[in-house]
Amino acid sequence: MKQKLDFSLLKTLTQLPGVSGREQAVRTYLQHHLAVNADEVKIDALGNLIVTRKGTSKRAILLCAHMDEVGLMVNHIDERGFLRFITVGGIDPRTLLAQRVRVQTKTGELPGIIGTKPAHITTEADRAKAIPVKELFIDLGLPVEQVRSQVSVGDVAVLDRPYLEFGNGLVSAKSLDNRVGVFILAELLRTLKKPKHTIYAVFSTQEEVGLRGATTAAYGLNADVCLTLDTTGAADIPGVLPQDYIVQLGHGVGVTALDARTITPTPLLEHLISCCKSHHIPFQIRVAPRGGTDAGAVHLSKTGIPSCSLSIPTRNIHSNVEVLSKDDVCAMFDLVHNFVNESLPGEEKI
Ligand SMILES: [Zn+2]
Structure with missing residues (x-):
């Protein structure tokens, strides 16, 4: 070098x-x-x-x-303000569960969480199968009115994870x-x-x-x-x-x-x-x-x-x-x- x-x-x-x-x-x-x-x-x-x-x-x-x-695009905002999305580019839906995202809106970024049903209310059979993207949602933690005023169908979201240098000269991000x-x-x-x-x-x-x-x-x-x-x-x-x-x-x-x-x-x-x-x-x-x-x-x-x-x-x-x-x-x-x-x-x- x-x-x-x-x-x-x-x-x-x-x-x-x-x-x-x-x-x-x-x-x-x-x-x-x-x-x-x-x-x-x-x-x-x-x-x-x-x-x-x-x-x-x-x-x-x-x-x-x-x-x-690769990322996500909002295609629906539900009656309680949860966002539904599609993937932009090839993403394995198994990697999306329980991740943080940053939704890019016209007035700035909003942090969000890709939620999932907790183990307490799912069966072993439920947990054994991959959850398709259309069953996933982004939780912005905001009232529906605020979500609707800030987020539009067509807004995109990026996956969120800080840059990390670790191990023997490796980088993860x-x-x-x-x-x-x-x-x-x-x-x-x-x-x-x-x-x-x-x-x-x-x-x-x-x-x-x-x-x-x-x-x-x-x-x-x-x-x-x-x-x-x-x-x-x-x-x-x-x-x-x-x-x-x-x-x-x-x-x-x-x-x-x-x-x-x-x-x-x-x-x-x-x-x-x-x-x-x-x-x-x-x-x-x-x-x-x-x-x-x-x-x-x-x-x-x-x-x-x-x-x-x-x-x-x-x-x-x-x-x-x-x-x-x-x-x-x-x-x-x-x-x-x-x-x-x-x-x-x-x-x-x-
Ligand atoms: Zn590439």
Whole structure:
């Protein structure tokens, strides 16, 4: 690790609300944080924040990290002021029970609790089955009149859990997917001197609901190659066979060979692997038959853009106790930092 990363920024980013399509708090924070180091900053119609740093070569690299997080959207307020909701993005309802949330209203945030029937009034059979989202509710602890005056159907809520550093260099928080990618990209822009190639740093929207922001962002830029900076589910936990781990915490940056949306072109994959080897950056090849990232949208843009998903192994992904290793974060940062400062694979060879 040659560069020291400021993890206090990751902590700040994970505390911001940013449910898909409602990323404005993250975008506004980044706009102020990044403005000093940019040649151009713009926001497109889908809300993507696009920061350009002009390089001296004729090549352009698109680096993409999505700002949005999975969350909840209020779809009903009942006669006593309890909120019913749907999920935005993929959330396992088993992880929602007894959690705290922060409801984003037009007049500010309201804390809430996802309640459940106590064990005293349920049967063993009740407790053995997962409770579907439509049976869950948010309790704001407020009279119905006050709820109705402050909360509207269509308001979103984020899961709530403080940032925690624990164990052997691990971090747990909500929305590490994908504030950690946002963090690495922001740190790269902060530490990058005069870039060799033009960098389009895209902080994208609505990844969790179908790679929507990256689709329009890539269309609007002329990039030669793309790396997405994101997380991937690490199943290196008890009860899972090693061949099903996908990636393991602390074993380095995940370099995707294949996921459900992309197959990385061989020259780009080999270039990334040799970059890791020559700079002694720990890495693991990611083969993930399920799931995809913004690379799935970018590589199909225009006449095709060679793309690879770089992934931080993350346990309990899409819950509010996501866990990752700071060493893996440093490995991704080092890989991207070296990649953008060196020659790219020849255009015809990517
Ligand atoms: Zn993600």
